[in-house]
Amino acid sequence: MTDTVIRNVFREYLSGPHPVFTGKVVDIGTDEYAKPAAEEFRAFTDMLIKYVESFGKKVRLWGALTWAQGKTPVTVKGVTMNCWYNGYANPVDMKKLGYKLISTPDGWLYIVPAAGYYYDYLNLEKIYNDWTPSLIGDVSFCAGDPAVVGGSFAEWNDIVGNGISQKDVNDRVFPAIQVLAQKMWDGGDTAVSYKDFAISCKDIGEGPGLNITGKLGNPDHPLVADFHFDRKRKSVKLNDASYTKGIKGKALSFSGKDSYAVLPYKEIGYDYTVSFWINPSPGNLKNTVLFQSPDAVVKLNQGTTGKLGFSRDGYNFRFNYTVPDNIWTHIVIIGTNKGTALFVNGHVQDSLYHKWIQFHDKNKTKKRKVETLFFPLEKTGGFKGKIDELKIWNKSLSMEAIKNMK
Incomplete structure (x- = not known):
């Protein structure tokens, strides 16, 4: 047989x-x-x-x-x-x-x-x-x-x-x-x-047209992108989105699922730092999207938890944090090949590192849970609210640098 x-x-x-x-x-x-x-x-x-x-x-x-x-x-x-x-x-x-x-x-x-x-x-x-x-x-x-x-x-x-x-x-x-x-x-x-x-x-790529490692920019100049959203840019294409008053100058305003901006990048791989200001409106539903690419999604509301999170490869992860409505909040997400960390208003909020999966075998085996993310950058939006001052670095910034962003 x-x-x-x-x-x-x-x-x-x-x-x-x-x-x-x-x-x-x-x-x-x-x-x-x-x-x-x-x-x-x-x-x-x-x-x-x-x-x-x-x-x-x-x-x-x-x-x-x-x-x-x-x-x-x-x-x-x-x-x-x-x-x-x-x-x-x-x-x-x-x-x-x-x-x-x-x-x-x-x-x-x-x-x-x-x-x-x-x-x-x-x-x-x-x-x-x-x-x-x-x-x-x-x-x-x-x-x-x-x-x-x-x-x-x-x-x-x-x-x-x-x-x-x-x-x-x-x-x-x-x-x-x-x-x-x-x-x-x-x-x-x-x-x-x-x-x-x-x-x-480090100078050898994967092949013509490939960037599976998600490398962006030059290691000697780690700030890859700085989107103030104060004026129209050819590299940022809006779909049912608009410019409005932001935390500094103007911001991008979105009205829901089909309201978004297309950015000139697909994603960024390890190590990276992504910083932005966000002001959600009330009424965003579960699994509301903030950023997306073909490989990953960052969500304002992960499932029914109401928490900020992300999904990729069939896995759903969440930070222990709910982004408040009707107020500007500064968010920093740092990703490495070991995990993903969240900073809110200049302070550590949650760290998805060193967590474990408990198996129920006779030996009570534990295995490390890997909560990594290639940050999706193809689109931002898909929710009700505003985003401003989006910055992307191709390195993991220090705590001091994060505190000085505000």
Whole structure:
């Protein structure tokens, strides 16, 4: 029954007019099975290799054949194996069997975000200085050994519901890609210090037209934007919104859900500070929007809580603060890769850091809750009220700087 179900899944993914897997190589996984079922596991693995190969694909799998020793043969020719833990697949033995190896040692190259085990962020400096693809766990192959075809890190999202976003994954993965790319090119060459390499990495983008990291402006000039809203600007396009008297000069006035201003940015990533004055009118409903982008929404009223909050990646977060009606309030939100903080009228109001999810297993496990935000900047408005003096920095400002804003 299992074989039939899995074959049906792979057939759907590999065939038809719009297959999911279009590349030449397909990773079938197949590791960490129960040891007493070693023979069944080996038979299943061999079946799946041959089935995927029948679609003209090369197969990659994860090493488990040292753990699952047995007599049932498993196809070797043309198969590449990720060697991730030597207790599951001894790389010397796998080489003898004839497998091509990808060096993926978990003690060096495993990311599991905010899990409390393996790495939240890889130790990139240590990898740069001390690791090469020839090192798999405690086994070191000669440089250029044809059995070792390369190396790879792995990022596993093990903890369901802990708040990790796509942006958070990229924040961990992109620097790892940069360092691993260098190690694949010439793993033993460290003539350039890691410090200098890391500086150079900051100048390397993700690719033409991409800004997944949400970088805005110049690090040497951290104030990215300063919108006074005292006059019309070509870069700010109004939709059923208007200019009115503000906290200083004029402000933007909004009349509800379809009243907003389009800003010249999509979002800003870590680290950032966003500051604005807000004066809501009475009668704003639940989930009323203040700022939005395709990836996130900052809300005046998060759900039925009446609290200021934000939503992204299917998660809803809130600060312990209700913005009062009919009065100007100064709001500052600071975001880093660890969490999000709220300051009101120059004082700390709430900090979404270091919170925990309590699981109800026998060990009463706790996992860190990640309440991060790429601040959405594509639109502001969508509520009844006024916004003024919107400022955006590409750094986390100090408490003293925040107090001096008012």
